Amino acid sequence: MAKSNESSEDNDFDPYLVLNVSRNCGQDEIKNAYRKLCQTYHPDKHLSPDLKRKATEKFTVLNEAFEILSDPEKRRIYDEFGMEGIRAASNSLIKYEDIKARFQQSGHVGGSSYQRDNTFVVQNTAEVLVDATGIAVILEDLSEDEDYIVAPLVVSQLSLATRATVVLSRKDFVIFQYHIQSRRKASSHSLTITTRRQFSSNSYGEVSYIISSQRSLLEGVFSWKLWRRLSERSTGMIEGSYSPLQSQPLLAVTNTRQLSPNTSAQLTWTAGLAPGVLFAFQNTEDSRTATGSMKLGMLDTSVSFGYRRVVGQNGHWKARGRWSIRGWELEVGIGRDLFSYEAAWSVSVRVGLDGIILKCKAGRSGHQIQVPILVVAHPSPLTAIAASLVTSSLFALIQRGIIAPYQYRMDAKRKQKEREERLEKRMKEKNDALTALELMKPAIERCRSREESVSGGGLIIIRALYGASSEISKLSIDSTLENTEQVADVSDALQYFVEDSRLTLYATTKARLMGFWDPTIDSDEKKVLRIWYKFKNALHECEVDDFLPVELPLLSHRVGSS
Incomplete structure (x- = not known):
């Protein structure tokens, strides 16, 4: 088989287009089209050496197209798997069924690749809480003659989580989740094993068993979940859990409804040890997303909000807050998604009763690392408000003065490069x-x-x-x-x-x-x-x-x- 296609892009080579025949044409049409083109591109039809050379190149492509379409087996492979399938068939004497099995395993169908669930996927998340309040102590004691040394940065908490998904079939999944958290001298572990069954595109079910240990105590929790689409704009979910150490099982019923093309709302009722009602909504329009929730319960009552807006090519800024009977917190930050590298990063400042925390986060291909840095512990309300205002202003200045101009220059370079490549092509x-x-x-x-x-x-x-x-x-x-x-x-x-x-x-x-x-x-x-x-x-x-x-x-x- 001719190898001229190796020097050209697969997307630019279409044997049907080369012969100018329809995809449902018969063998007679293919032969007639080939004969007509041979009269034009056969090297012997041209006397000039330059034209003969050019005709030879075109004639090679013509022969390659005819070789594919005149062979029913190769034509069938091309129609379903494109030139990748043709190359696979040319490397060894294999049949259509073998090509199909190979492409189904690699996730290629119809001549183009599609995202298929991998048989084994692992995602890792690491969180390192750093206490940086020692820096303030050192700055305060610079003028004094002290004999002891204060560590400026101390890792006060370490958290590691691993999630592994095993795809048994297109409908059956097994998920393993392991989490370990170490704080000072205490540590806790938990292992969750979940089996999931996709009954149809409108329903699925999950069964989980959670084994956790804390302070030498071992606890097992059994949980289950059922989800179903009730109508075109509404879904329902019921879930529950039970543990021998609990006095009664927990039960939650959730209904989610699409109120408009851009707005959805969720209502959840819970019963058991922590009864209550939760109402939440989400609105997404163009480059912004707004969320909010209100929870009323015997053990926890809270109100929260969130706002995220896309800025520039792939950047964003966000703000969120939460108030409950246990405390309050406010967080603002910026970030950027790097789609070409499947990566993202963000920086934010969280202010609350626990202190002022600088959060740095980075992730790539499902793996993530978070580094919260405690800057000030137990701040006064005035300090907290001032920190949030200063942080918001600082992020706005960084976005307008550094990130936005940088994105503008990068977009201009990208467009210029694309234009040059386009002109060359x-x-x-x-x-x-x-x-x-x-x-x-x-x-x-x-x-x-x-x-x-x-x-x-x-x-x-x-x-x-x-x-x-x-x-x-x-x-x-x-x-x-x-x-x-x-x-x-x-x-x-x-x-x-x-x-x-x-x-x-x-x-x-x-x-x-x-x-x-x-x-x-x-x-x-x-x-x-x-x-x-x-x-x-x-x-x-x-x-x-x-x-x-x-x-x-x-x-x-x-x-x-x-």
Whole structure:
């Protein structure tokens, strides 16, 4: 099999497009298309050494496309797995079933990859609480002659958590969670084993067993959960737990409802040792997310809120607060998501009765590390309010003065790089199109002569323009392209596809047809193909979106017809 595709991107190679046949065509159509193209691209059809070399390159691609589509087994593999499947089949003598099994295991289907649950996924979280109040003590004692040394930073608490998910099948999962926490000389451990069954897309169930130890005491807790979609906008969940050390089991019933496209609300009722009612809501619009909750219970009553807003390309700032009968806290911070690295980081300051804590967090691919730093212990209310105001102002200044300008410069560099790459690709595509037109020239001239000799007048392409819709809408049949950069004249290339006074282009981007190229600078620019042609000596005109099929001639295209 020819290896020319190894030097080109798989996405730029489509055997159906190379032969200009539909995906449901028969073997006779494939053979006829191949024979016609051979008359254009066979090296022996060209005498010039330069044209012979160019024809050889095109002919190699043509043979590769024909080899795939003329073999039913290879065609079946390509239709489902793309060129990756063809390469796998060429490396060894294996059948379609073997290719399918291999791609299902690797998560590739239909010629493109999709995110499939891995058979084993591990996520780790580490939290290190640092007591930095010793720095203040050192600063206060700098002027005094002290004989003892105070440690400026002390790790007062260490917490490690590991979560491992085992995928038994598409419906069955087993989840192991281990958590260890060490504070001063005391430590606690817990192990949770959860089995989950996905009954359908509308329901699932979980059963968990939690083993925890604290101060030499071992406790086992059994819990369960059932979730079901009740309607298009409503879901329900019931969960409970039981422990031999508890006087009675715990039970919770939750109903979640979508109030609007952007707002959802949740109502939870709990019974047992900690009875109460919880109401929560979430509203998401464009770049902001607001949340709030209110809990009324015998052991805990609280009110909380949260607000998160996206800033710049991937940055964000957030604020949240909580008040309860046990205390209060306020937290503000900034962060950034690095999607290209599957990573994120954030910095925030939390103020509450426990003190002023600086929180640093970083994560990547499901793993996370948190470092809360206790700056001031047990601050006065005035100090806490002042710290929150100063922190909010500082974060705002950092965002406006450092992060926003940096993001602007990085976005400008990224866009400039994309533009340069786009221009380079456009030039290469244009050169390839000109090469193809040079090889197609004899066939195009024969086609025009043949159509001109048809009794009553055949199908003659007078002019065809391909490119940006905004530019083509301003042009007419006689317009020049001297001051237009995003439009290409593809009249000759389109005439090549005319056969027996008919022209058929299948539903795909026209930029990848022989003799065509994409002249637009922005890849997201809407592209159209506008055609003026004569049929039976009458002028016709039509305009077709880039990915729509083309059928010529049609009576509705006739100029002046209703």
